[in-house]
Every structure is written in C-alpha cells, then in structure tokens.
Amino acid sequence: MALTASRGQGIGAFFMLIAKRNSNGYPVGQVADPETISNATTMQPYLVRSLVNFTPESRPLAVVTNKGGQAIISKTVLGADDVGEGTFTLSEYDETLTALIKGSAVDVSTVDGWAQTGSNINQRNFPRFFVVFGTRFTDSTDGSDYWLTDIYPNAQIYQPDFRSISQDTGVNPNPLTYNLIPSQSTKNIDGRNMSSSSGLTVVGASDMRVTIRSRYMLAFTSFKAASASTTYTLGYRPVYNTATGNADNSITKNGSTFAVSSVNTSTGAVTFTAGSDADFHVCVYQTEFTAI
C-alpha cells in the first residue's frame, strides 16, 4: 500500500546491516573481492544485532554574513562546508565485523580451535560499505508503527579504540565504538541511480544518506547472474510476495526496476526469466528477519 508523507518519532536502535560496495555502486555482501565476483553468486549483507546507539555525522554549513554600518545586513547559507564522522556503538566484540572493516580475516585455519583477528595497524585501504541502521518509528498522525531505515550507500568505517576490559558490571560494561565516514554515491541501495529531477530529487543526483520508512524492517540481497540463472534466494523470509519490482519489495536488474516471476515468502526464492551473464540483481525487501 502506498504511503503518504507523515511525521512521528524514531525510537530505539535495533539492527545494523553492512555490505561491501563495488566500484559500480552495488552492494556485494561479504565477498572477499568486490571487483571479482563469479557469475551465479548470491550475496547477503552482515546483520549486526548488538547495536547500542548511532550518532550521525555533523554537517557544518558555510555561512556568509554581510555586516556593514554596524548592522547585520544579511546572512546567506552556501551549503555544506564539511562532513564529519558518525559514530556507532556495539555491545559485542564481533570478529566478522572487525575483520570486514579492517580488510583483514578471521583466521580459523592456522590453529585448529582458535579464531584469530589482528588489529591490522598498517591498514591503508579501507573497504567501502553500504551501512544500514534500523529504528522503530511511531507515526503521530495515525498512531501506527513503522520502521525507519537510514542508509549510507558509500561509507568507510574504522575503530579508533580497541576493545577494553574492566571490572565493571551492569549493562554493556565494555562497549565498542566505531567511526563512520560517509561519502557520496550516485546509486541508492536498491541499485537505482539517484536523480535530481525525479524520485529522491537530490542536487547533483548524488547523496550520502537516505532514509526509508516502511511497515517492516528492510534487508537486501544481491545476485550476479549467469545467463542460465532463473532464481536466487533472499537471506530472510520476505513479508510480501509482491513481484512487480516497485511495490513492497524493490527488485532491480542492472539498476532498473525488474518484474520477476515470483517472490516466495517461505523459501525466500526469487524466480525470474533468464537473462545474460553478469546481470546484477538487487532485491530490497521488507522482513522480520525470520530465518529461512
């Protein structure tokens, strides 16, 4: 059902999704090399459930003051002058997330029975990610509940302080804080290009943060097809089986809306007519994160 513009209050820090971003601007899950992906590959983001809080980046504006005759004649806002860093806090030490953002690995093979993660102090290349934060939203116009999903389509993450230990007790005695550095992207998380004249209508057809309100939480799956491919599987059960590509679930192929044959709410299977090698599919779907 189509939504209309509304207002309300965001409540709580529920989840975070993270996926690598390739040079074409698509989310590519957790693949080792975003630029070298085999055809017929399905990619899921990494779900983080230990989110404690998220503070967005600050955006100081360039402002010019016209002052003469001992009076302020005018002030003019010129636009963003800088973009700061966002921060988020997790309650858990997460080996997979740590290795993903550090461009490193969780080594479980060198010594059987160990899982090793390095600090990677000499890291110079910081991977680029799609980073998604989910919060509840209570609509004050009709009293119903939605979800707000804040999406950073091009962000780098670093961990300024390492995991501490302490004698403290209580809730989250040793939280971990991460910094998020957003950049602009011409592509949204659904694979579509942003536009300055339609849709999101953002200046320069580019942005660094998009917020989506929906009835259920949003998750996404990417699929790089082979010419014979006719199906891929979502990471979680979708709430809706709508297959048109532009209602309830967003489904695209190579950045354009793509109507598929079916979306199965039990198995998560998305079936479609075969296309070409390297077609890039992205499905952003509403879910309750029920496992398949």
Next chain:
Amino acid sequence: MDERIGIIGGDAPRLTVSGQPLPPHPFPTTVQLHNRFYVVVDTFPTVDVNAVISELERTLYPPPSVLIEMPEDEREQWLAQMPKGVETEQVEDIMDDEEVSADDTDEIG
C-alpha cells in the same frame, strides 16, 4: 557428492569451499552450480575459490557413458556448459561416429 556441495532447495553442504564449518544462516556468499547445486564461499577464504569451484563443478558433470545415453537436447545442454576437454571431445567423437553410421544405415536401407 562432495561435502562442499549442497542442493538448491534441498540439503545444505556440510562445509564451505575452504573446507571449514558452515557460517550461520543466511550463508554470506553462495555460488550456484548448474542451477541445481550450490557452494558456500567463506567470507575469509583460505583457498583459491575460483579454482576450487571449478574443480567441484567438474565432479557434477555426467561421465561420457551417461552423456551418450541422454536425450539429445539434454546432452547438448550439458555439453554447452562443460569446459572443452578430453571428456567432451570423447562424447562428441562418439556421437559423430554414431551419426555417420546411422547415415550409412539409411543409405543401405
């Protein structure tokens, strides 16, 4: 079947491409093989993933003796996706020979 290969819509593999225990669901990266099977790729692989997948894919190809007995259209589909090599050439040679002998028979008949 190799423990690293699962069936789409059926049994999951037992191990990742690197031979490690499977990660929790949903599997982060999977690669389909012949639209019927799949493998789970490690987030931090310790092997040459493409080489291992090619090798695993090879184990799923029907052997020449089975290919020869298949209906022609099904055999052609398999041959189209199999890498050219000794096995495909062997099947194509046998099929060519059979076509020739069938033509000969027609002429005699």
